Amino acid sequence: MRGSPLIVLDAGSGARRLGQDCAKREKGFNPLSSDARHNDELHFFLSHVHWDHVQGFPFFAPAYVPKTRMFFYEHGCAPTAIQDTMKTQQRHPNFPIEFQVLPSEVVFRELPAQFFSPVQVGAAYVAAFPVRHPNGAFGYQIKTDGKAFVFATDNEHGDALNPVLLQAAQNADMLYYDAQYLPEEYPKRINWGHSTYEWGVCTALAANVKTLVLGHHEPSRDDFGLAKLLSRAKGFAASQVRKKENRGKQLEVKMAYDGMVCEM
Amino acid sequence: MKKTNAPPSMRIIFRGASGSIPAPSSSEDIMKKQLAFIRYFSKHKDFSAFCGKGKFDAKKAERLLKSCPFEFWGLTRAIPPA
Numbered sequence: 603m604r605g606s607p608l609i610v611l612d613a614g615s616g617a618r619r620l621g622q623d624c625a626k627r628e629k630g631f632n633p634l635s636s637d638a639r640h641n642d643e644l645h646f647f648l649s650h651v652h653w654d655h656v657q658g659f660p661f662f663a664p665a666y667v668p669k670t671r672m673f674f675y676e677h678g679c680a681p682t683a684i685q686d687t688m689k690t691q692q693r694h695p696n697f698p699i700e701f702q703v704l705p706s707e708v709v710f711r712e713l714p715a716q717f718f719s720p721v722q723v724g725a726a727y728v729a730a731f732p733v734r735h736p737n738g739a740f741g742y743q744i745k746t747d748g749k750a751f752v753f754a755t756d757n758e759h760g761d762a763l764n765p766v767l768l769q770a771a772q773n774a775d776m777l778y779y780d781a782q783y784l785p786e787e788y789p790k791r792i793n794w795g796h797s798t799y800e801w802g803v804c805t806a807l808a809a810n811v812k813t814l815v816l817g818h819h820e821p822s823r824d825d826f827g828l829a830k831l832l833s834r835a836k837g838f839a840a841s842q843v844r845k846k847e848n849r850g851k852q853l854e855v856k857m858a859y860d861g862m863v864c865e866m
Numbered sequence: 867m868k869k870t871n872a873p874p875s876m877r878i879i880f881r882g883a884s885g886s887i888p889a890p891s892s893s894e895d896i897m898k899k900q901l902a903f904i905r906y907f908s909k910h911k912d913f914s915a916f917c918g919k920g921k922f923d924a925k926k927a928e929r930l931l932k933s934c935p936f937e938f939w940g941l942t943r944a945i946p947p948a
Contacts, residue, residue, distance in 0.1 A: 634874065
């Protein structure tokens with residue numbers, strides 16, 4: 603975000619390469635901020651602490667640099683404290699360096715109890731909201747400079763559009779949405795906490811989102827399967843846009859991949 | 867998406883992307899890379915070690931991987947079902 607310290611959403615396996623990227627950035631972690639106070643700051647907002655969302659952190663290089671300051675935000679209604687999970691993950695003999703002896707500075711901050719109450723991170727405002735997932739999870743709405751990005755991973759759709767997610771995504775420039783399953787796969791995965799591209803498209807159109815990014819891909823899906831999923835999602839979006847209730851709306855559909863960069 | 871030269875308000879970089887494949891620029895690129903991969907290895911004497919025609923041979927497979935002349939990715943996802 604321009605004018606903000608670097609904001610990190612989740613710390614799965616991608617955290618390792620993010621850390622490598624950060625280590626190469628000579629003028630601070632966030633090239634979009636010219637404020638020297640932001641150079642060594644990182645702000646982590648975790649959707650939840652299932653392992654695929656935290657397992658990359660022990661390999662996050664900036665955590666081992668003394669001048670790094672890391673802020674973790676947690677919500678009081680989460681089933682477990684984030685710091686407990688981070689400590690457990692790196693407890694001997696799981697990992698050679700325990701979380702509490704990291705040379706960097708680690709600060710835990712409480713998110714406002716009321717959902718959609720933003721915290722300010724530099725010039726950006728980050729607000730949490732609940733999503734539907736086993737053990738609970740949060741989505742995040744980030745706003746800065748008139749732009750809005752909404753992160754809604756690990757969210758299972760229900761039988762109707764989720765009013766909380768619709769509120770979060772209203773007029774957003776970009777919505778990242780969990781599209782792990784194909785519609786025909788979903789009936790066998792009810793209550794697993796994930797969704798489909800169809801519900802992503804319907805949510806995005808109902809909330810007047812500009813760009814939908816499909817992510818949290820099914821790990822067993824091969825590249826051909828992912829390409830087909832994207833093709834189907836685009837086709838579905840085109841069919842929905844033709845409907846009377848969506849007249850005049852436009853929706854770009856993308857598929858997330860490692861290294862993809864989107865600017866707004 | 868921003869199309870001017872002004873600095874962006876947001877730059878979102880996806881890392882890992884929850885199990886996603888690394889670094890194709892489009893779905894067309896995915897297909898092109900996979901086809902290149904398959905074309906190359908289908909001419910290779912050890913291809914049967916990979917494609918499931920014969921018994922899987924881990925040593926042959928490793929040798930084959932090391933001989934790949936271009937960067938490839940997503941190997942386990944790229945191999946179509948035998």
